[in-house]
Amino acid sequence: xxxxAYILALLAGAALSFEGAIYGELGKTIGQLETSxxxxxxxxxxxxxxxxxxxxxxxxxxxEAPKWSLLGGLLGxxxxxxxxxxxxxxxxxxxxxxxxxxxxxxxxxxxHYGWLGSKKLKIxxxxxxxxxxxxxxxxLVN
Amino acid sequence: MGTFMILFTFLGGITLSxxxxxxxxxxxxxxxxxxxxxxxxTGTMFLAIFILFFGQGNILALLEAPKWQLxxxxxxxxxxxxxxxAVPRIGVIATNIAGIIGQLVIGIVIDNFGWFNSLVxxxxxxxxxxxxxxxxxxxxxxxxxKRSREEIPVQHR
Numbered sequence: 402x403x404x405x406a407y408i409l410a411l412l413a414g415a416a417l418s419f420e421g422a423i424y425g426e427l428g429k430t431i432g433q434l435e436t437s438x439x440x441x442x443x444x445x446x447x448x449x450x451x452x453x454x455x456x457x458x459x460x461x462x463x464x465e466a467p468k469w470s471l472l473g474g475l476l477g478x479x480x481x482x483x484x485x486x487x488x489x490x491x492x493x494x495x496x497x498x499x500x501x502x503x504x505x506x507x508x509x510x511x512x513h514y515g516w517l518g519s520k521k522l523k524i525x526x527x528x529x530x531x532x533x534x535x536x537x538x539x540x541l542v543n
Numbered sequence: 544m545g546t547f548m549i550l551f552t553f554l555g556g557i558t559l560s561x562x563x564x565x566x567x568x569x570x571x572x573x574x575x576x577x578x579x580x581x582x583x584x585t586g587t588m589f590l591a592i593f594i595l596f597f598g599q600g601n602i603l604a605l606l607e608a609p610k611w612q613l614x615x616x617x618x619x620x621x622x623x624x625x626x627x628x629a630v631p632r633i634g635v636i637a638t639n640i641a642g643i644i645g646q647l648v649i650g651i652v653i654d655n656f657g658w659f660n661s662l663v664x665x666x667x668x669x670x671x672x673x674x675x676x677x678x679x680x681x682x683x684x685x686x687x688x689k690r691s692r693e694e695i696p697v698q699h700r
Contacts, residue, residue: 406632407641407685413625414645416618421650422659423615430608432600438590439605443616444583444623451576458574463581470569473578474585476562477623478593483555487548499549501643503556508636511564518568519635527687531640534680541673542647 433485567630579624640684644677
């Protein structure tokens with residue numbers, strides 16, 4: 402089951418790459434902010450349908466959940482908008498490198514301290530090596 | 544201006560990893576599909592406000608856009624759904640690094656064939672080596688995660 406979760410995460414990234422390439426084209430015709438809006442709007446419809454047919458959780462838990470745990474949507478918007486704004490200034494390559502490094506460093510800090518309700522998993526040698534390998538890979542891609 | 548933009552994007556990466564851990568937490572009690580739905584629903588509301596004030600494009604052009612471009616929404620939804628499933632099982636950093644690797648590998652493939660009108664950048668030795676380092680990174684993150692788990696034997700799930 403754990404291997405399976407790694408494969409799902411790999412697939413998630415693959416989907417994001419296809420999405421980015423396709424939305425780049427859509428953004429040219431309808432505008433960048435409009436493209437983000439379209440993405441979230443369609444996502445709501447797709448997930449709304451999935452929820453109606455397959456939802457097993459408790460949506461009503463939202464009312465009791467801590468308010469900070471509901472901020473995922475806003476953070477997603479900040480992420481998309483920051484990319485859309487910065488690509489024209491510094492190019493796709495540098496934008497992606499900056500985003501990915503920010504993402505890796507922050508993931509490590511969040512997990513090390515167990516912030517935001519995530520499982521507390523200490524940083525170790527292997528994880529640092531993983532991040533260094535990723536940075537080398539990023540430099541080689543560009 | 545350039546440096547400021549790089550810092551700004553760096554912040555974008557930070558929000559993305561914060562989002563994956565927040566969503567992972569919410570999904571434990573609310574459910575996977577429910578969490579993904581909520582993220583999209585609140586994101587739509589925020590963007591609706593932004594578009595009203597700052598939108599310069601033409602949202603109605605959506606109706607004339609080629610359908611293959613519109614199908615990307617399914618991929619965006621898939622990304623979020625899969626992330627919400629993976630975080631509670633393998634943790635924030637493993638999910639993010641595996642996600643980044645999937646993203647870069649497909650990015651290299653898209654570049655190589657020039658799909659979706661993108662620039663054609665062939666797969667050369669440098670990029671082949673970069674793929675190798677990604678595999679090494681994935682190996683280390685798996686090892687590192689296994690060791691953190693063994694150090695704290697009592698874990699829920």
